[in-house]
Amino acid sequence: MRQYDDKTLERLINGELTWQELKMIIGGRKDSDRFDKVINILQNRVSWKEKIILPLHEHLYIVLNNGERVVKCDCGYEFGNYKENWKKKCRIRVRDAEADINELYPKYMGCDPEWEEIREYYCPGCFTLLDTEVVPPGYPVIFNFLPDIDVFYEKWLGRKAPDK
């Protein structure tokens, strides 16, 4: 079975691997212990103690807090139960005017606000940009990913979720 040591995975997560190193990982068979190793690395990096159940995002994790599975930012801000869209707890900037869009995109190279707007979702704790959504005005906020944690742990990994 293919395996990578923690140092290699740390460098992978940090975006430090060379293309030659990365190419071997992309082209090869997958290492089945990756999930557990990555969670351990991430758990050691965060400043808080709650157990990570599932990495959800570059900065967000589903963690166990007082018996509840909640979404938590690495800065410590909590977004509530993972079954609710964490975007609803974000600070949001909507770029729905040409001037706002042209702050980012050169003339002619961004969307027309009469057709589409840019929504930026920030963490209220650290104001990291967590997501951008480009949708027509009035479009419901998209709930991108709702994992089935218990099926994943019990049926795919063959063990109970950490909180069970």
Place this chain on the structure above:
Amino acid sequence: MSNKSIGWNSKTLKEMLEKSEDLLEKTNHYYGLDHLSLKEQDLFRYERSFASLRGALVSARETALHVAASPIVKEIGELCFALYTPEGDSVVVSTGILVHVHTMSEAVKFMIKEDYENDPGIKLGDIFLNNDPDCGNVHTTDVQTIIPIFWKGELIGWAGGVTHQIDTGGITPGHDLVAAIQRFDDGVYYTCRKIGSNDHIWRDHMINARRSVRTPLYWELDEKCRLAGDLMIRDAVIEFIEREGIDYYKRFIREAIEEGRLILQERVKERLIPGRYRSAAFFDLPMKEEAWQPRAKINKITNMPLEIIIKDDGGLSLCFEGSSGPGANPMNCAKGAMEGGQWVLLTQILIYGDKVNDGAYFAVEKNYPLGTWCNPGDPYLSYQSPWGNLIPAYTSMMKCLSYGLFSRGYREEVVPGYGFTGDGIQGGGIYTSGPLKDQRWALSTFEISGQGLGASAVRDGLDHGYAMWNPEADLGDVETWELFQGGVPYLARSIKPNTAGFGKYRGGTAFAGVAIVAFSKEVDFFGAREGLVFHGAGGMHGGYPNATGYRLYAKNTNMKEIIGSQKEYPLGDDDPSNGEFERLLKGEITRKSYCSIYPVTFENYDLFYHTQSGGPGYGDPLERRLDLVKKDLDNEIYTTDLVYKVYGVVADYNEVKGEWIIDEEKTTERRNVIKDERKTKSVTFEDFWENEKKKITEGRFKEHIKRMYNESLSLSKQWKEEFLNFWDLPDKFTMEVK
């Protein structure tokens, strides 16, 4: 008419197909196989068998394209071959434009269901041609040659080959038309037509075909190419049976597909997370001012929401509930196009390197709601450019699966999407001088094969080297394109700055070109790409979408004088707000913020500009490493004003060293200013919700937005319910459209 059935054990093909479908439904295993006996008994023989057939198909493709093929096929490899079961399920495929493996499967099934076995008959040596999207194709420009393979009177499979044509005789020259709004505009249709017997293409067919398209030579070359490949596959299958035996072959083709199905499920369980994934993509068709035909004169934005469910057994389901309706435009998608798009992405994201065949297709459930753009249910609509919807729609599939890949720890596999393979300007004209005087040339540059790929979660996206429909994408050599589009020699081709989607890891960058019309008359150009909306589903985890397209051309120019006096002429449009076209040319310069245009007539010395697409970004741009931003500046991926605004990076160009130097102190200050702006210019979700709801209730939308909502609300009860719930709107709510 034949009295003897050609299926196995005296069954008809229709009976075989019904049995196959029935067994799959009842057992959830392909052909009811609950174990892979050949693999279990002799693994080496089993794997050798698969490898030998796959090798034969790859060899057939490589040989056929060098024997006889048009430049578009030979240069970019716009062809692929596949071997099918008698029921039309792919067993093994070649390399190449893999989007078509499953489309030909649908074509074979169409012939079976329409009882071709009885009329017109299916015999050894027969040749069938198909390019009808309504019965197994993407668009008419993709032309398929399919032949039956027999062993001692029984049909034991089909060999199919597909090539992409430069022109199929549609309402205007080109391969992805914009002006087609009904079937009768799409060009010549061959609906699973028998065009030959005894391995010979009938003369009357070839005469008809040559007179039906604008590039008859390329049509003929590619017909020979496809047939040559098919015949090589047939020979390889016969050799296989002589070596391994017919009983082994019959069992093997079933097991290979079942294994393909199992591989997909296992790969899903290995790399993803069960659950619900959602995304949405959009495409703009601003045809109110562009279209010629009265009923096509509307502005339309297409809603393409996608929900993927990954089930506990590793199976996938894809659902496009909430999609917009079809329309009087060429972007409508038939089932073949949807299946092809889905299949080609599965082969790139999950099942590369293993048994690539229709097994993966059988592991996926799909819902293309009837009456929507992805299943119009009307063969008389135009299906000439379904890519306009198909390509953005399936960015959502890549993005959705990337959420799972990320959570599982496989960050290197994350890709939020890809650029749109659209703005290769199309059209054609007639040579007025030279050895090809009075002959037609067609412009369908396949530079579109070189788009930016999205960033991953650990590195930047691939620059100008990706096409979602062909895993072996290549933008090709200018000199080769000029062989068949000599009326538009290139003046320049270069990186287009600021097209790569912003992010901690940026998307791949795009390139752009300038061309001049020369030695020609009756020249028409058109093009299609998103322009008023961003392509696809955008970036991921804080990354932004890549830049949109736009239209730029110059007519009645002074280029003759510029060339004569050797003055400077435009080589690009790096800064659209201070364009080289305007600065260096005299003439009528047209800029449009949208990109899809109906044909425009050009004269010699007129210029056009085209820009390809970048890829979407990943992660917060403020987290991009400074050494990477410096590299972006040195390589002209971004301009200094953009990295200041988006990445918060302050840099100066050092003339002596010939490189950009980043001021780290000022960069820290600038990034703090951007963070502060985020605090002051953002609102809570509750305030956002109130503001956004007012846009709906106060009817502030333009007509195209109202039309989009009206269509989605009326076509999907499920989508309507979620929309009304989200905005807390009454059940009676409607969006009125004039």
